[in-house]
Amino acid sequence: MTRVVLVGGGYVTIHAYAGLVRRLRRRVRSGEVEVVVLTADPSHSFHGFTGEVLAGILPYERTRTLLTTACPLARVVHAVVTEVDRERRTVTYVRIGDAPHCTQTLAWDHLVVGTGGREPASRVPGLAEHGFTLRAPGDIERLAARVAAGGSPTGEHGPTVVVAGGGLAGVELAAAIADRGGHRVELVHAGPSVLPELADQPRLVRRAEAELARLGVVLHLGVRLAEVTATSARLSDGTVLATRTVVATTGQRPVPVPGLGDELRDLQGRLTTAPDLSVADRVWSAGDAARVAHPRTGDPVPANALWAIKAGHHLGDNVARTLLGHPTRPFAYRGLGRAASFGMGRSVSELYGVPFTGLPAWLLRLAFFLRFMPSRRTAAATLVDVVRASSRRRQRPDAVAAPLPQPSPARSVRSGAAA
Template sequence: MTRVVLLGGGYVTLHAYATLARRAGRRLRRGDLEIVVISADTAHRFHGFTGELLAGMIGRDRVATPLAEAMPLAHIIEGRAVHIDAARRSVSYRRPDDADVETVVYDHLVVGTGAREPVAEVPGLAEHGYALRGPDEIAELADHLAGVPASPVVVAGGGIAGVELAAAIADRGHPVTLVHSGDRLVGEWSDQPRLAARAAQELERLGVRVVTGVRLTEVTATAARFSDGSSLATATVVATTGQRPVRIPGLDPWRDERGRLRTQPTLAVRYGVWAAGDGARVAHPVTGEPVPANALWAMKGGDHIGRAIARRLRGRPAGRFAYRGLGRAASFGFGRGVSELYGVPFTGTVAWILRLGFFLRFMPSRSRAAGVVADLTRFAFTPRRRVATSASQPAPGLTTAPA
């Protein structure tokens, strides 16, 4: 029997499983192939509709698919990998609330553990702030926002994720201050100035106060403090300040200076070990530069790894990763968005529909995708009144007074 172990419950794992099960399903069903998934979270969290969830447009159950439902032919282990022995081809893991370490051997290992926000780098952020990449953290933030209507919110980080998050929270009626250490927002769109300018306009429309050249330096239960000495009274601080790969001991010789696993053109780290997604350094097949850390590249990386392992099982070479990219998109409220498709910019309703169609296509559950459409349809025809807008209740500014 051949055993394939998948680490993590994210996009890489789901897409590697789906492709491998489709191409080697006969072997899987008759027991010649076993797929084992080790994940600290028992559900896959679809981050594409984070903005819609936080804005109250869709229900929280739409973005969480149980791993057992998404991967019915896999053996799911709820646990956290603690060590990889590449020489012996084994993974050690610990189940929740269990001090004992268990070990499973593998023929192929797929590392899709992704990355997390570096919350430990800002004092108090882990204790008093919110991040988005841990188990159920998005739903916890949504519940918190619902319990403190119209209260001020600080979003740290001005990339695509940060501006989309700030817009969604502001659209729900919260005064939002977005702080960004750089001098311009959405650096991912430095080659698309029209889209970057439109994103800034949408934030202004929603009343989001933008402060650039300032870093978040401390978070308390009642305030956020910044690198220029100012502070802001708030009970809600959300971090979108980049990401750090989840490092599992045992593969350190194959990591780059940022902690990402260096992959070959096949996405193999070494023979029998594969990686993709936010925790891997994947070279673009044309430019050779590292590909962006976003969901689409993780999905396509997982697809390729699934095909590569299926080919290896048939005694064929893995093949090179050839995906070249599609584009990016962001939403700024119902029917409003910006997107880029093969370098062509779109704004407004067209951009929003393109984004919606893309995310619905890649949701792991057809029933949940249908639920998203139902929720958005209901939202479109439900009258609502903003609790607080930029006109009625401006977002509070930063202050140097003690917080």
């Protein structure tokens, strides 16, 4: 029997599984090839619709798919990996709920590392204790519960939510929480404008800032989150924001796997991959845990779901090709596009360099996310939920779309001063 062990429960794992089984289905079914998934979270979290969850459009459960459902021919083990031995080709783990010393060891013929990344919360004093992140198991559920409950009132404007990070994730979350209503949202970003991922599309960046202004989101540009307490957030320019809800979307650091040493990693701690996504002999990686080179530029590919999906599937296909005795192929995906939502029917997106705004952009984003959900049944149920939510919103007395204002001094603060 040949055993392939997949570490992690994110996009890389489920799409590597799909790429592997596509070529080796009969061998996997017969037991000639065994696929084992070691994951700290028994469900896959689909982060694409996090904004819709926080806005109250979708229930949290719509973004969760059991790994036993997503990877039906695999043996899924709810566990944390404690050591990898490349020489002996073994992985040691502890099942969730067992005592730390109750370790088990599993031999592998190929090892796929898809452990993803986590926000570096320890870099901001108090953030780990008092703030919210998005990538660890249960993070989004806890944040959604806080937003739904209304947080803690801080004045006449209602509960304040501070979102740190003005990239795609931060902008979408800030917009979603503001669109839900009942919250004052303040977005903190170190750069001169939001959405640095769309710096080559200045029209879309301007539209995004106008959408945030329409929703009443206050921008603090050119400053960083410096400290978080139980009742406030302090910025690098000395500004103190009264809040009990601080959300960090300030990038991520790879989750390390013990035993895969520094010689395999870059300066950011990512596993360095070859063009075929191998890291070392019979060790493979992709997603946020890896440094995958763009096939055209050689720069690291973006750390987002689409690149993890495409690289994961390619990786799984290469593992299967290796087991079949065929040569591996280099990763050749060059990118598709980017998008951010600002409420029902409002979005900005870019597809192969072509910009879209408004309803067309929103529909493109919706179709893309539905296409890549790990369960067709869940995707269908999600679409029904979105249609129902859209119908409810159209029936609201305030459903008439507000015009898009330009960001005003009251809404946009740059380096601690009004823009």
